[in-house]
Amino acid sequence: MESWNRMSSDAVRTHTSDGVNRRIDDRVEGCVRHMAEQDRAAITQYLDKLEREWDLNRMVTVAASAVSVLGLVLGARDGKAWRVVSGVAAGLLLQHGLLGFGPLAEVVRVLGVRTRKEIDLEKFALKALRGDFERIPHDGGPLARANAALVAAQS
Structure with a gap:
């Protein structure tokens, strides 16, 4: 089955196995489907939890440091001899920073840690379910629509 998640520009997803990507996507899809049956308060509470979720880059940075x-x-x-451990960790962190992916990211990814883009994708789907984007007016000119879109994207 092909995934609905089309973030092909994401280096982490590109270098992650299809099975791991699919497992993460299935978890997101299941959550969004579950939340579609919940009220606004439950969606808001879950969005607050997503705001605190550590993404892959943060996890790799903290672990390597x-x-x-x-x-x-x-x-x-x-x-x-122990200083070699520091050098290897710093090198792996440098590789991750330059390439956007590396062995540390691979290990963390298998544990189900998501990228910021993946977390944001779930957040925007939930915000759409909650009705945040329905407040964007279809009239009032481009400036009013742009301001309403920025406000909706932040809520």
């Missing part, structure tokens, strides 16, 4: 600091601390206490 923690391992790097750990390697430095252990290296200062127990010798130079």
Whole structure:
């Protein structure tokens, strides 16, 4: 079955196996279908939860930084060999920053951690269900429509 998620420009999705992408997409689709049966308050509560969800980049950054600091601390206490751990972690973080993907991202991805684009896609689907975008006027000129669209996108 082909996915409805067409974010082909996303380096993480491109380098992630179809099975992992499908599992993440299925989870999003199931959640949106479930939320379609809920009231506005429940959707709003879930949107607040999504606002706090850590994305893949944040997870990789924190994990690599923690391992790097750990390697430095252990290296200062127990010798130079531990500093290699810091170097490897920093190198993997650099690779992720330059390429948008790397081995750390692959591990985190398999655990089901989503990209910011994937989280935002779910948020916008839920905002549409909640009716946020119905407030955009069809009249009133381009400036009024643009302002209403910006307000709706932030709510």
